Amino acid sequence: MKMEDMSLSGLDNTKLEALAQDIYSDLVEDACLGLCFEVHRAVKQGYFFLDDTDQESMKDFEIVDQPGVDIFGQVYNQWKNKECVCPNCNRSIAASRFAPHLEKCLGMGRNSSRIANRRIASSNNMNNKSESDQEDNDDVNDNDWSYGSEKKAKKRKSDKNPNSPRRSKSVKHKNGELSNSVNADPYKYNYNTGINYETLGPDELRSLLTTQCGVISEHTKKMCTRSQRCPQHTDEQRRAVRVFLLGPSASSLPDADTMVESDCYDASDGQVLMSRLQWDGSSDISPSDSASSKASTNNSDSKKPKKKKKTSLGLNSTGGGGGGSGSGGGSSSQTSLVGLSNRKKKPKLPVPPAPSIYDNLN
Amino acid sequence: FYWHCVQQHARFIERFGLKELLRAKLTECGWRDQLKAHCKDVIKEKGLEHVTVEDLVVEITPKGRVLVPDSVKKELLQRIRAFLAQHAT
Numbered sequence: 504m505k506m507e508d509m510s511l512s513g514l515d516n517t518k519l520e521a522l523a524q525d526i527y528s529d530l531v532e533d534a535c536l537g538l539c540f541e542v543h544r545a546v547k548q549g550y551f552f553l554d555d556t557d558q559e560s561m562k563d564f565e566i567v568d569q570p571g572v573d574i575f576g577q578v579y580n581q582w583k584n585k586e587c588v589c590p591n592c593n594r595s596i597a598a599s600r601f602a603p604h605l606e607k608c609l610g611m612g613r614n615s616s617r618i619a620n621r622r623i624a625s626s627n628n629m630n631n632k633s634e635s636d637q638e639d640n641d642d643v644n645d646n647d648w649s650y651g652s653e654k655k656a657k658k659r660k661s662d663k664n665p666n667s668p669r670r671s672k673s674v675k676h677k678n679g680e681l682s683n684s685v686n687a688d689p690y691k692y693n694y695n696t697g698i699n700y701e702t703l704g705p706d707e708l709r710s711l712l713t714t715q716c717g718v719i720s721e722h723t724k725k726m727c728t729r730s731q732r733c734p735q736h737t738d739e740q741r742r743a744v745r746v747f748l749l750g751p752s753a754s755s756l757p758d759a760d761t762m763v764e765s766d767c768y769d770a771s772d773g774q775v776l777m778s779r780l781q782w783d784g785s786s787d788i789s790p791s792d793s794a795s796s797k798a799s800t801n802n803s804d805s806k807k808p809k810k811k812k813k814t815s816l817g818l819n820s821t822g823g824g825g826g827g828s829g830s831g832g833g834s835s836s837q838t839s840l841v842g843l844s845n846r847k848k849k850p851k852l853p854v855p856p857a858p859s860i861y862d863n864l865n
Numbered sequence: 866f867y868w869h870c871v872q873q874h875a876r877f878i879e880r881f882g883l884k885e886l887l888r889a890k891l892t893e894c895g896w897r898d899q900l901k902a903h904c905k906d907v908i909k910e911k912g913l914e915h916v917t918v919e920d921l922v923v924e925i926t927p928k929g930r931v932l933v934p935d936s937v938k939k940e941l942l943q944r945i946r947a948f949l950a951q952h953a954t
Contacts, residue, residue, distance in 0.1 A: 519946070519949060520946075522949060523942055523945040523946045524942070526880075526945045527938070527941055527942050527945055530883060530884055531887065531930055531933055534884075534929070535900070535922075535925055535926045536922065537888070538897060538900055538904075538929070539904075539925050540918065542908075542921060542925075543916065543918045546913060547916075551905075551908070
């Protein structure tokens with residue numbers, strides 16, 4: 504439609520009105536056409552009739568406006584009080600408690616192994632025997648969590664209440680390798696790190712120490728639950744702890760696949776520490792170990808000669824394979840180490856700054 | 866001549882504004898849905914597969930014109946007159 508722009512002023516009202524009407528009808532027609540095109544396209548594309556639903560299904564989804572019910576007509580608490588039967592223990596559990604119960608029941612949750620370990624540990628303490636059963640599947644389940652975890656694990660609050668598992672941040676650093684070596688090990692690892700070393704028997708201590716850092720914190724008197732490579736403690740500290748806890752004669756030789764080198768120590772601190780492989784070994788313990796030789800271990804620690812590639816478990820070295828307890832820890836350590844001819848990749852530091860802590864403790 | 870074209874263009878834009886206004890009003894007042902329903906009838910009548918644009922246009926347009934509510938028509942006419950008055954000089 505062309506615009507009569509040139510002679511508008513000359514038009515009288517009627518013409519103007521006619522013009523307006525023209526324009527108006529044009530506009531309306533345009534709108535109609537637009538609609539037609541739209542509809543036609545919808546028809547051809549097949550979506551024209553999509554918004555037609557039959558009355559019946561419309562009723563199904565009608566908006567509900569009653570109290571106590573959501574707009575779909577569902578009740579909020581409907582499933583809360585239902586009870587489910589646990590497939591594992593066949594108990595009837597409330598629905599809202601079902602998931603945590605399953606975790607504990609199947610032994611697959613984060614905290615379930617801790618609880619179990621604690622139970623085992625306490626029964627160990629009472630029965631004075633080592634439990635060989637360890638839920639290996641826990642290891643698997645903990646893998647994803649512990650692999651990269653660097654959480655602080657200084658304090659572990661025990662998780663007595665299963666209903667409110669506290670997110671204790673201790674690290675279970677179990678790797679696949681570790682579990683392999685565990686299988687060969689007659690004394691399985693206890694994950695129960697009661698952290699308070701006083702409550703643990705020697706067997707548990709040993710197994711604990713093979714998997715964890717174990718360095719005793721000065722202010723809390725608790726063992727570090729991080730992995731053997733935890734950056735907060737040096738290898739020396741770890742070794743000192745082991746000596747301290749297990750005695751210089753403690754800690755038998757590690758397994759065949761554990762790696763211990765009997766070479767000399769490396770003098771360089773820094774590299775040694777951070778590059779140390781996790782050491783999994785000293786759980787083969789001879790029963791002759793005792794914690795009574797702590798005093799002597801302190802001395803022996805300080806006297807330790809420098810060696811090249813000594814593993815973190817210097818405790819092992821001090822103990823020796825059933826070697827004499829506490830006699831000149833250094834020398835005995837060396838001889839015992841010679842016996843272990845496996846190659847350990849990472850060197851370790853001999854000089855522990857930690858013994859001072861243990862002196863205090865003693 | 867150039868200015869004339871510019872003016873014309875401006876007017877078209879403004880008319881377009883009118884156009885949009887009309888469409889909005891028609892939708893709002895339900896004219897559109899009415900007409901759409903009518904379309905459905907036409908389509909069912911003619912058969913879904915064979916409907917052409919022309920069919921629709923022929924059927925729909927006259928009805929559409931009639932269906933426009935009076936209020937909308939009046940308002941639009943008013944605006945058009947104003948528009949024309951604005952550009953008459």
